[in-house]
Amino acid sequence: MESVRHDLPSGTVTFLFTDVEGSTKLLHDLGAEGYARALAEHRRLLRDAFTAHGGVEVDTQGDAFFIAFPTAPGAVAAADEATRALAPGPIRVRIGLHTGAPLVTDEGYVGVDVHRAARIAAAGHGGQVLVSATTVAASEDVDLVDLGEHRLKDLAAPERLYQLGDDEFPPLKALSVSNLPVPATPFVGREPELEQLCTLLRDPDVRLLTVTGAGGIGKTRLALQAAAETSAAFPDGLWWVALAPLTDPALVPVALAQMLGVREEEGVPLAQALAERLENRRLLVLLDNAEHLLRGLVDEVRGLLEASARITVLVTSRERLDVSAEHLFALPPMTREDASAFFRARAAMLGVSLDRSAGVAALCERLDRLPLALQLAASRLRTFSPEQLLERLSRRLDLLKGGRDLDPRQQTLRATIEWSHDLLSPEEQTLFRRLAVFVDGCTLAAAETVCDAQTDQLEGLVDKSLLQRRDDAVEPRFWMLESIHEFAAERLAAAGEEADLRARHALYFRELAERMAGSLRAGDPEETPVATLEADIDNLRAAVALGLETGDNELVREITAALPLYWLDRDLYAEGRSWLERALELDPAEDDARRRLLSGLATIAYRQGDHDVAVSASDEAAALAMRLLGVADRFQLLKAQARAAGMRGELETAEGLWRETLEAALEADNGVGISACRLNLAALANTTRRHELAEELAQENLPFVRSRGQTRCEAYTLATLAQTRVYRGQAEDVADDAVAGARRSTQIGNNSLTAFCLDLAATAAAARGEARRSATILGATEAAREAMGAPPDEQEEAIRSRALELLGRDGSSVAEAWAEGRELDLESALAAATSDRIE
Template sequence: MSELPRGTVTFLFTDIESSTRLLREQPESYARQLAEHRANLRDAFRRHRGVEVDTQGDAFFVAFSRASDAVAAAEDAQRGLEDSQVRVRMGIHTGEPVVTDEGYVGLDVHRAARIAAAGHGGQILLSQSARDLVGRNDVRDLGKHRLKDLPAPERIYQLGSGEFPPLRSLHATHLPMQLTPFVGRRRELEAARSLLSRDGVRLVTMTGAGGSGKTRLALEAAAAVADDHEDGVWWVPLSGVSMPEDLLPAVGRVLGSGRATEAIGSRRILLLLDNFEQIIAAAPEVSTLLADCAHLVVLVTSRERLALQGEHVYPVPVLAREDSLQLFQARAHAVGSDFEPNQRLDELCARLDDLPLAIELAAARTSLLTIDQMLERLGSRLDLLRAGRDTEARHQTLRATIEWSYELLNRDERHLLGALSVFRGTWTIDAAEWVAGATLDLLQSLVNKSLVLRPQSGRFAMLETVRDFAAEHLTPRERDRLLGRLVEHQLKVFENANLGRRADGHPQMNLANAERPNLDVGLAWAGESGHADSGIRLLVLTEMYWNTTDPAGGRERLDRLLAEAGEAGKPLDLGLQARAYRFRGATFDLTDRFDLSEPEYARSLEMFRAAREEDQTGHLIALIGNSALRQGHIERAIDLATQSLEIARREGNPGDEGFALYVLAMAAFHQGDTDTGVRLAHESAPLTLKGGSIWFAGTTLLGAAEFLIAAGRIVQAEHDLATGLEYLASVSDRLNVAFALAGAAAIAALKKDAVRAGTLWGALEALKATAAGELRTSTGIAMDDNIRYIDPIRGAAFEKGRGSGRVLSLEAAIEFALTTGS
């Protein structure tokens, strides 16, 4: 063995996933595959200057002098295994181990081994230290994980963008990474930890003024009790949520989409609901969650208590003076100044009432001002800016601190800070320029002064306390002008986001998700200011977003705008009204209330005709036909779809023609005419593709395949399902993909291919076990729909495939369904 690297060393551990199963299934070829695996890995290690420390069975332990060499070796080794059935998991960690005559000893060796063991075949995992040294951009933060025999949670990263099941760790914490160390507050942290760990305590609310450090203390407390919550600790930021009814959807999105209660279920979870005060009316929803989810614990930060039964309130105190001094010095050094404390720092902390935000804002100025200068500037404004006697003292002091920081800005910086306060959640640099008149230099100046934040997402944000203060410096007229600019900007941005009814490109769902808080602000202003028409146009431009994520919420916002337009006596353009009622109808469609969607579509059709927008009428007629079909009125559906088809062909509209044919195809299937249904579905799909909707082409072919499976026409079903699955996977429609995988398993079962059927069924079982919300529900429904095909083929061969399928990621299962067995 070559001489072992010393000093800072990077360890790479590898192990074959499911090697025992591979040996059992392929005993004749296992020895050859194992030898090829070893040769491939040793070649990669040698080329990147790795030293083989130990080999046991199918596992390697290799040391490198440089972290970058270890990562390069791991990547080369995985590439060499791409055509092999051997799947290898790899873990990389950098530390400073002790070298003895027997080799390496120390916790770093165990840490590297445990990180590797937590992974899956084909996956490369990195520790925090290895990630920091490598400095790669193509790494994904998988959060903190408890690993066997290690004293503290480890933050683990994945190299590359591959999709894998959750890590095999004891449990995970889904908390944001903190860029600064947690300073002081040991007593407060222990008190909060003790309260959260007490039997029977399921709701804890941390209260205090804005800027008192509630969020940071809550994050640390949540991490400290992670061992008590085997299904994870989840952070739900509420600063961008402005309406009480949006609380549960926000929780559902963090947990993986769907309804919050379904996503939590019986799991042992701690939810941290951060910044609750702006939706305090949603407090009863927390009681409902706790009642429906028996093992849920909720930690809340808020400026006021929730006033619920069973609530335990923990008032967050100001910092102890020793902690204030430590925090000030730590933050002063972090901004790059050569700050040296003097005797007056204690006085400054006292004048700041030991509030964390006040101290951090003051420390940010140490590169410009001395302690004496700070005291002079702060002292001249404290009394002047105090609020009334009935205002909380901490809030008064924080207000003075922000005022002092504000006074240090020049006129242009102050103007921009006030203008940026109209945003909620986060915003882009383009939005700042368009709405607030920002320049790059001014925006950078506010970021440098810690008044504007730039999270890792690349978008900008602002502390709520700073935003509230900045907003007070806007006159009502100026605020109205800025909000008008915000709505104008949103209309411009979403005009080309492909989220409307007739899109011709890839829908920008991520943009709509990020802009949701600003959409809510803009929609509210539009109604309040007499610009309901602009708000309705904005809803219409984002229709796909609302219909696929929150149809009921979209309808509520639309109804408010329509009511406000009516109260103002300002008639809406007929074409806009028609689109509004079509939007409303779709929200009922997507909640399976076809009896309510039909009259909305009929009203929309009438208005389009009155507006002489005849090019819109054909699609509306087909929508009414689809509603009729779903209510069992097949003949009426056929008549309406036929009318729509004639209009679409006359106008040369392939998208509308495809949708009309889809309705006719589904009607034929419901009448038992499978041949006609297949023919019409095959005519529909290419037309909807031509019209710009690959998603609808995929759902059409999947629907046809499901009827073909029921009719026993397996060859045709397999072809349609494969094409439909490919289309749906290309637009990341995970819900319908679950139905496609279940259909593929049914086809394999009908073809007596038990191993293939078992593999796909095992993949579905794994998806259902790891998914949350609507995806879990849809997967369960898909399995229930096809279980009748699976039960007759169960046996040893099926179980063999099932075991293989349960370790597949969703992407691997899709690939398996598309490339095998046809």
């Protein structure tokens, strides 16, 4: 063993990692000898810079330095000096800085901050110095560019990164295109498995890889980790689809389309749109917890593999899928070392430090080194020592063995869950089984209303690892690991409470859906209600399923009628349409619910390009509104008629009706309604070349929607305004509105509207003679529409043509900028629309 490194700074330390960019290529270009010489020179220059500022070399491997500095300013100054010294070339290094309080041991530094620092360096480019927020906080007066938040490949929460100096570099090599969840605890051990899995994933011949193993053995966790580690091999992203909440394999493409932002277009079915989007893409799809869908999943997986020859599907499942292309990876239990490190790490999280007693090792063995069982046991370490845990759990296991004909690991896990459950107070046990009624977890409010949960009981379950908590888009959610959820569901059924709980669950979600729909109709900002519905879509699905099972048509119809704005906002037309058609078929009653269902169907069918259905649904909705007058309000009636006329192409009638509808909306003070009427009138005015009128309407609408915080309406208004001005020949004046519109629509996550606003910004740039900027943006929106599988519609095409016309024939500089733009995502294109560095 090495001696203790007394030379290493301790306490708060700033780490600096360096790495030579493109060393293989340099070796090739310079030859072995030339490269060795350049490398030696680079080492000398770096060492001079580092020692001048108090840096201590911790480790140097090949062409990478790991240096520790006692102060952050020293590290920043050294990084700056080193970069300057290397500027003449040929070697360029990326440098990462991060400050933390590591443990100094006989083997050097220990702690997550060391890994963080290395990951930060790896995200950069040659000549770039990346600085973490902790280092920035400990430095003063440094010239930095804020690069925003990035997820690094260690899968931890995003890190805000800064760049030293203001040179331009390509985007960071971080985990940007991914929806991999952030685990709440660090990953432990599993080095050989991780390496094997990564090698398989990187192998283009491995198209379908299934990680199998007992429940709770760590399949999901390892798969997530491997996906993150190999992200460089999947430039088109890593997509995690949790299958456990899904009852129908056909929902897999729906979920995937939603994640990828694939939008349905004129008469193109979702499956096809998705396939087109995936074509030639190199991406990884992680289908997690597939065991309950196995047979039905095979076709979906085939569909994915056929959509692109470069897609890799990673599955976790207790059983294999059993298709010919499948590679298997059977995950064993943890090794002795990993199991004990995992157990100790869990203990440390509770503030319990374990001595080197034999108890831990024996307990790990007894629990078959199954992480989930170890985690459940470890969560009781405040009460029991490892020896006591061993004794109590052993008694259980002995009792259980011999009996059932189960996989022994399954028995171990089951016994551990049972044991953990039996230690709960009776109130906690009741809550635990009741929470099984939720699909894919729930919010605190849902747990309180449906299960009479008390906060301290929920926290108790989280402490005991029987419940997980994660932060979500709108509010935190409580959820269960799959093996635990199954156990809780059994208990719920055994207690005879299932029917009652499902009814309470359905009632809660019906009310939630109605409340969100009401808030959307009233013109509240859309993002929160839509995200709320999205987060609970599996619960809403389960509530509808109960309605179908028990013949509660009202439940099905009311939930369905509440969701159209969610489907429209998220471009989920096929999904929405199938719900709506089902609800309409279920019950022919000519009531207000039917009117709302028809009106939702009309809009969705219209967006799908299915004009026949759109016209007949909107006609029927209008007729129904007429008959129900008194029940439905005047606004709804007129709107239905105006839309029906518009869809039939009767423009004059439509305009008259929209005017009347506007009056009704004003009378009812319906914010979204008022905005929708004005923008529909503006669109009609533009179609009939009365652009001045269109502009007036949009101008009038803008302060109105702003004062009400109607983000979505504001984005549409800004787009209409800019578009109208382009038609009026004032393209050079629309940049501000177009950019503001794009900002708003990124805020609500509407990619197609963002692309449209950016095209308007590109038109403005072209009109101002900023050819490079214009071409960069047009390249980016072109690529984004291709990626979405959504070619520009008529008005989008009109604006793009105008931009191209203004761009004229500007030769090669435009072509180059266009190509650069194609590499940008919409957010970077938005930055390019305003950056001072372009033009």
